[in-house]
Amino acid sequence: MSSNFPQSRLNDSPAVTPNRIQHTYSSLDRLEASLVRARAAIGKAKSDNQTNDPDYVPTGPMYWNAAAFHRSYLEMEKLFKVYVYEEGEPPVFHNGPCKSIYSTEGNFIYQMENSQFRTRDPDKAHAYFLPMSITAMVHYIYVRDSHDSQPMKQTVKDYVGVLAGKYPYWNRSTGADHFMVACHDWGPSISGAVPELFGNSIRGLCNANTSEGFRPSKDVSIPEILLPSGTIDGLIGGPSASQRTILAFFAGGVHGPIRPILLEHWEGKDTDIQVHKYLPKGVSYYGMLKKSKYCICPSGYEVASPRMVEALYTGCVPVIVKDHYVAPFSDVLNWNSFSVEVPVNEIPNLKKILMGISTRQYIRLQRRGKQVRRHFEVSWPPKRYDVFHMILHSVWLRRLNVRVHASADL
Template sequence: MSFFSVFLGFSLLVSLSAAEPEPLPRSATPFLSPTTVQNYQKMVQNFRIFIYKPIKTLNFPTPAESLFYNSLQNSPFMTQNAEEADLFFVPLSPDFSPRSLARFIGSLRKEHPYWDRTLGADHFYLSCPGIRVVSDRNIVELKKNSVQVSCFPTRNIDEFVPHKDLTLPPLSNPPEAPHAPPNKTTAFLGYVRHGGVNSSNLVNGLVNDPEFLIESEPSDMSTYAERLAGSKFCLFEYGNGDASWIGHALRFGCVPVVIADAPVNDLPFMDVLRWQEMAVFVRSRGVEELKHVLRMTWRERYEHMRGLGVVASKHFVWNESPWPFDSFNTVMYQLWLRRHTIRYRRVE
């Protein structure tokens, strides 16, 4: 079966028809759960979010944050009836001081009954830099219990709590499809966008290697997609350099290689996508070890990983008018998965 056929089949599955779709074989989908498509349809029909009134106009510092917030406000998930809400959005201004933040959470606690039902566990907020815990009770509950939506990659990893928090995928302009992509069997083993003077020793060791194409920025945007499509692997230095093009790599069949010396817990959609089968994770130990891992992957499981990545790439597309399973709606699906919270009985 061609990858185009797999992608076409997946597109048919996400149509919101009344009929129950036939699930694709697990090997052909990038999802961790075989019930993702069915659960997504339930989410579209039933998920409701109440947005508290912000105390001032929100001006987010990143385009991804602004687009997510605008999409949320105009989405069918919005409800004006807080009693039917599954989750509550806390509109935090990026320039809140700790005192202002504590005062705002305190006002929600005082003016509404919903915070104390779960101590904030059915609430979520948007913050790329994250919230630093201080001794104030309101901020402690916000950070410990509420879902934080950050931006990938998180710059302050200590402010990110895996399995509770989640990240927005990067917002970047998708390149046009290549007219005639090179044959991967004869093109580059790897493509790297390095971090300049801050590049790791591993990436610096690849600069003169003829099997790798390395540049700090795309040298020619008109052929950028061809370079991705012609490369077997796309290398990302986690926390050191530009990660905004990871969706581009997936789209053009360039298997992501994440270079990190510690576990990576903030990849977008980690509780939805099978990242371990779509990407290679390596430590920055040396060029020869890296090339050995990539060649073994190329021989044994490359086509499977590439196929999953191409299908998964649709989740990294931001649309001004969201459509099924794009970036906004997949973030919403992650929030839907977190809607079940312990409701503490209020003490009268």
């Protein structure tokens, strides 16, 4: 899981197209110029020249470039403004789930609409948020067992059509400075209703599957987080490494191509590798997470899964078994430093691989996971560096690479 954040995110700062006719600066000129300056500041960030921060200073191998990330985050706080379109009626718009495995979608919509980053003046915005919930569309529009996604696609198409007809911003950039978030598995396909939304816009997706059109250069991988009660209360924390008696753990339904392989090789085969289709009666799922050194995170029908965040929450080292998956925030975070990636064809060797990790290295992985956990925590109200801010920072990074020419604003 490599990242090109230090290179492609920070170099090649574009020049802003001037207004050669009037020799004055439009609002878009000024916005683009501020982004050029931000890119330059991020590019100059050095590891020995970090700015003091009262809350947190990123450091360590968990980050591809800790200093660049920190400077970028501070520039985002200082500059970034987002216009939230007010069109659309709840529950499909301006709404979303906050308790299911799709909670990231609803939480982000609510927090964005009440955020310090929101501007009510679209001419002052660097980016434009489409506050639509794919999960709500599936719930309220989809006809169960019809296998027909067309009504939902038509809803997205009509919505973007209204915005493009009412405002100049979508057409000005062909959607490139607009973004959406979707945690439902169908997010990628439904966004395909509008070619510019699929191909140009920044799509924040839990289902970050490169085989389904996810493009890390413009799209954002967001974490799937299961919140049974709507908060992280009781989900955070676990015993130290020395108190974890189980080598690896997984429990979950058998669906998709990977989980049947995992269960075939390990279900009931070895007490060190606790793999279950169904947990025995009376056994706590979260209790098992907290007893385990490693937590196995295989794909199901789609690549998204709350297990990676559950592992980080409970101090268990994630073991990622997925194809075509881009991990959340991987342009900033070096997942190899706090997780283990196992190819599907190595599932039979899972125990050998995990036993080959020294105790010292395991403790490092666990400690680093605890440090980056803050980036996946859901806070009300949002706290700096939490999951809301990390999603927004990923959008900010991609907006820095978009150049909207002032000539289009005349």
